Amino acid sequence: MPELPEVEVVRRRLSALILDRAITEVRVSRANYAFLTLPAQLRRRLLGRRFLEIKRHGKYLLFDLDDASRLVVHLGMTGQLITSHAVNPRLYHSREKAPNGARGEFVPDEHTHLSLDFADRGAGLHFRDTRKFGKLLWLPEGAEDPRLTRLGVDAREITATQLAEASARRGIAVKALLLDQAVLAGVGNIYADESLFLARIAPLRKAHSLTEREVKVLTQCIRRVLERAIAKGGSTIDDYVHPDGSEGQFQHSFSVYGRDEKPCRRCCTLIKRVVIGQRSSHFCPNCQR
């Protein structure tokens, strides 16, 4: 489940690989839930262009093209952006074996929705997404999309003032507030749980019940957790891999996420799991108040 750190790592690594290379071929799958821009149009818009820069806002990747249009990509739950050199069993359907054993090229399968070739015959790029919660959208020059305009400040840059302002008038659980992309963009289930643990705040606390001090601490903890995760290449749990097929390592540093019924790393109390806003939340009942 790619969140801000995973998307940022993909952004950085892809930037080093695909910028300023002319797109010579575009292969698209049949229209499906992931295509906000229809496959044929997407192909037409990308063919012959080159990417000048990759930006990110929250969990969205923004690929700026040389005609001032833009390709918007969201990885959803299971989206992957990988080069044709990527090797990892996570890139294949469970029924299949990785072609050519461990050292093959990536072979597009039924979950590969977009593939790009580049002029210099270096690595190609593939977008793969089994559950199709990811999104592909092409925007002409200057065009806006509510998906992007509705986003709050990028979570790496959230300030205590902004978080305080948002929480003051919200009666929802603080965990649900952190997941609200209109408040701060990029935090998902993993990093919301990890941030709240670090800040020692219980996820079920009402947002407007937080003290000024707590909001300040939470702000710092969100930023700290995100930076640590980026430094470790993000978290690989089910599907997330780097563009070259390698894996993130932050999953080994989780304090609470996915650790229900395991002892808290701080106090040994068993980590609990509750459902907040249809999402599972993990916390230490002793450390987090």
Added chain:
DNA sequence: ATCTGTCCCTGGACGC
């Protein structure tokens, strides 16, 4: 304006 519940999708876990 804010909040809650439902839905999209598919592989994996689990029970029988």
Added chain:
DNA sequence: TGCGTCCAGGGACAGA
């Protein structure tokens, strides 16, 4: 072994 059922989750949307 093989089937059915449930669950995970980001975000859009409908309805309260």
